[in-house]
Amino acid sequence: MNKLLVHLSRDVLAKAVQHVFKAVSNHRHAPNLSGLYIYAGNEEVIFSGGNTSLKVQYKVCITDRKTQIMKKGSIVCPAKYLYEIIRKLNDGNVILEADEQLVLSITSGNTRVCLSGVSPMATAFIPPQHHQESTRGIDVSYNVLKSVIKQVAEAASTSEAKPILTGVLLEIQGNQLTMIATDGVVRMAKRTICIENEGEFSGSAVIPRANLMEIAKILDDEGLAKVNIQLNPYEISFMTHSHLIESVLIEGYYPSTKNLVPSSYVSEIVLDIQLFRKVVERVSVLADDNLITMHISEKKLELISSTAEIGDVRDVLFLKDKVGENFSITINGKYLISTLRCIESDTIRVRFTGSKSPFVFLPDLEDRSWLFLLTPVMTR
The missing domain is CATH 3.10.150.10 (DNA Polymerase III, subunit A, domain 2)
Structure with a gap:
């Protein structure tokens, strides 16, 4: 069953191919996994692709008025070329047609492209099947x-x-x-x-x-x-x-x-996360080996970095609250920025647990559904 004839809008087709293409292997040593599988059934067109660890299937149903299935069939065609062709087509209706010689014709307006395909039976890729509801x-x-x-x-x-x-x-x-x-x-x-x-x-x-x-x-x-x-x-x-x-x-x-999460802490500060991140990003510009030194006093956090023969930078952020001792510590600015970008909150609590123990980042509110740990850098 290789014959196939389908009418789809270009936007629907582009969306389907793009989603699947993200998972298709580009490895030259695995050509059987570089194809994109197209199947037209009674009520849907299924696009599938993948690599050795990830498989993706995208289904377009005929309930979408822009989709019509004239002939059922299936084919596997080169994912890279199909993706590039579809994304460069003009908006409008696109016709996909596969013949017995396993050639996929793509027609849109005055444009017609033919891609050599293969039978799904000749590939190593097995399309995933939609599962039924399960207690698992x-x-x-x-x-x-x-x-x-x-x-x-x-x-x-x-x-x-x-x-x-x-x-x-x-x-x-x-x-x-x-x-x-x-x-x-x-x-x-x-x-x-x-x-x-x-x-x-x-x-x-x-x-x-x-x-x-x-x-x-x-x-x-x-x-x-x-x-x-x-x-x-x-x-x-x-x-x-x-x-x-x-x-x-x-x-x-x-x-x-x-056991990685410290059970006690020496000091706790509360910060505006947006302001904190901006300060860290500024200081990181001259952070040699990404090292940033943090000094916490009663009301402020001072961040310092330098690069030999280039210069240094100091910046200050005022604390919203503080409990416990003053402290100084060196931290990897790259990892700190990455952590702060992952936090979805306006303010955060940062707990200092010792010079050899990780910082603990927590929500400022009572919600304790998330936490981050970041270990300081040991310096002389």
Whole structure:
């Protein structure tokens, strides 16, 4: 079944191809994974693609008045060329037609492009199938899920020295979903949200950081309300009315992070996060090796950095509140900026727990659903 004839609007087609193309492998040594699968059925056109760890499916239904299926069929064509062609077409109707010789014709106005394709049976890629409702799944608000991923995933390790730390731990227990990430040395991020878990499902998985961040980008759609998450032994699925995204999991046991969070603190300050971030960004310009020194006194925070033979910079931020001792510490400005960009709050509490212990970043309000840890830099 290779013949295929479909009419779609250019904007619908471009959206579908763009979402799938993000997951398609560009590796030259895996040509069988560089194709984009198109299937026209009775009521929908499905676009699928992926690589060895992430698969994406986007479904366009005929309920969309801009979509008509004249002939059912399927074909796999070069994803890169299809993507570039579609994004450069003029707005309007686009006709996709595949013949028995496995040639995909793309017609739009006076433009006609032919791409050589292959049979889906000849490729290594197996399109994911939309799952039925399962007791192994939960529904999560899309906006909340995107927020959690944005806040937590950045703290995961980018080094393959400990593969398990390149992932983000997702735990579901009762009416709570928790995500945790750490590089094991400098940073840790944690966020817990409330969920509806009527099936009383519980479980955990370690999702590759890169995949999770890509999933957040792919699902970046204003029309989404909820995402269904289903967890299986070797993969995790994220489903909406139009998307199905499957990611492999990282095998192994994620190390416990409970002992990483200090139980007491020497000093606590409250800051306006927007002003704090701007000051840190300014001071970082001349921060040699990204090192910034922070001096906390009764009413203000002074930040200092320098680069030999270039210059130095000092900036001051007044505190909203302070409890405890004055202190001085050196911190990595790059990691500090990255952490502050992940925090969705107007003000934050920063706890100093000792010169060899991590800073703790917490919400200023009673809400304790998230926290960040950032270890200071030891200097002479």
